[in-house]
Amino acid sequence: MKSRIYRHLAFWIVYIIHSSLLEYTWIKPLLPEIGQGEVVLEAIRVTLILLPVKLVLTYSLLYLFVEKALKIQRFSLLNVVGITLSFLVAIVINRILFYWFIFPLIAKYQGNSFQLFDLYGMIVGFIDMGFSSGIALALKLLRTQIQSLKKEKALVKDRLETELKFLKNQINPHFLFNTLNNIYALSRKKSEHTPLIVVKLSKLLRFMLYESEKKNIKIGDEIKILKDYLELEKIRFNNRLNIIFTEDVDHADEQITPLILLPFVENAFKHGPGESIAEAYIKIQIVLKNRKLRFIVENSKEETQDAFSEHIGLRNVKRQLDLIYPDSELKVINQKDIFRIELQINFQSNEHL
Template sequence: MSFPDFYGRMKRVLLHSAFWLIYLLQDTVLEFVWVGPALKNIPENVQFWMAFKAAIAAWIPKLVFTYFILYVTIPEFVKGSRKLFWTVLQATGAIVVTIIGYRLVFVYCINPVIYGGMLTARPVFHLLSILLAVMDIGFVCGVAFTLKLLRIQLTVREREKNLVREKLEAELKFLRHQTNPHFLFNTLNNIYALARKRSEHTAEVVMRLSKLLRFMLYESKSDLITVADELKILDDYIELEKMRYDRLTIHFQRDIDDSSRKIAPLLLLPFVENAFKHGASESRFDSFIRIRVQLQKGLLTFKIENTKENHTYEEIRDNIGLRNVRRQLELMYREYDLQLQNDPQVFSVKLYINLTSYAQV
């Protein structure tokens, strides 16, 4: 038996023991109050001890019936191994046998042995006594059944929650893995362009790409990285891209109060990729990319804008990178705001994230 199985069984045994202990104490108090007036000239401590023994004697048939219903009748009905008619018949037979046993315990054990015949003697099939037996047995069985249903519901809810979490984790991994090939494809295109020009920067670009890929393969697998590491990736990528453009001006402004704050990895890179791909690479004249990162008390503000040359207001269509970032933001942060603006000459992105609102998937 594995440790989790052993731990689960021990936990179940302790919970059942606690339930029955609490019930026995409650039943003892009721027995003490109910029978007390009939036990004259007997000290209260002796009365309470007698009530406790009576509660234990009456507890045995209730215990057998409760577990029979919980672990035989109901499971067979749920599995479909018995039809409703046979299930009702089985439960009816069990309650009849339990009531008879319950009354036999009272008539031949509790009254004559525990109370010494001081209670009014009643036959086994006394109508009022049978009704009281039905109420007593039904109460404890009903409470136990309700608790079992509650536990089953909580277990099902926890299982559903785990399935949802696993689904979201799988989706998040897919999004990140989809982003990495997209980045690699764009960068290889850059290297190809430099190689065609026989640029002296080709070897340096390959080296920088190697560093970025090493980060993506190992560091980006973590749920969170520091803001400093995220900005370092942006710096490396910008340096890699700058080698392709002569008439590009890049401004990168930072205002960081705590660079050790945690952020989801590679969350900002797609915006920078997008600025180069749809801005600088499509511009024939002087162009610019302006980036501003501000982090104050856990609130991250990221703004990036780039020039464009079509001079039209176009409907913003998300590419793979932007679409993936949107979905990652939905999965990972409860408080964020992403705004895209496509003006005639400038495309801009504004992203606000409360880094403390990270919702672990």
């Protein structure tokens, strides 16, 4: 409330100064014989005489008509009539003030006679009244528009954050479901590696619980979780799968959204060797140079395996990329015996989002 009062006071102080300067330029030629200081005082006096009617007109327009029109987002006939009558009354009062208070100030220096309601005077009165209320109205509309844009931006941000949380909550159970299937398969075989997989899974789940809710993490931590996942899958597939993992990172502290890369690797295992009984391979390459990330995942597959767009995890991570890194590029190469994704993210161009 205080800031609102200060804004209004500042507006009218600036207006009084501006209007006094205009009145000075009008009065000075009419009173060439008096001193400049007295002309300045007369200009300020004229401005203050007309100020009350301008105040009443301006706040009547703002809070009786315009504010209501903004709420219903249209000007009704009643509003138009009200605004027109307000201006007519203000112009009449303007002419009365001129005739009874302002013209006599000038007449004591000059013997000119003035008419109360002449056409020229009415036009000048309309311009004079309309200027102050028009500027105030324009500032009101501008402020309303800015507040509306801020509110809209906040709503969009909240909606996107809600959608991101929803997508992450979908991806994490998706990963857990796949890993539990792996543990179940090994337990059926009474594999000695089952306890080790459970330990590694608990480590991954701990990461998801405490780190995935963060907005960003170090890319070095994201790579570490990928390696932990690869170790878990190596135990499952044993010698049937050849995993090739290479990394070339010049800045391991670069910030990245947590678990944005894991779904691509998970998909390579699930829909590559996970759906094939033959020997298979997965190649993973991570290159980070000058804040530009290039991430490649390639896996062997059989001709009858599913397409990229049908996998829930990848569908969700694509949506996350659109929301978090809109400038990112994702290429999907789906050939008869090879599936390959190539992801490129320029962290510098996306850091303002």
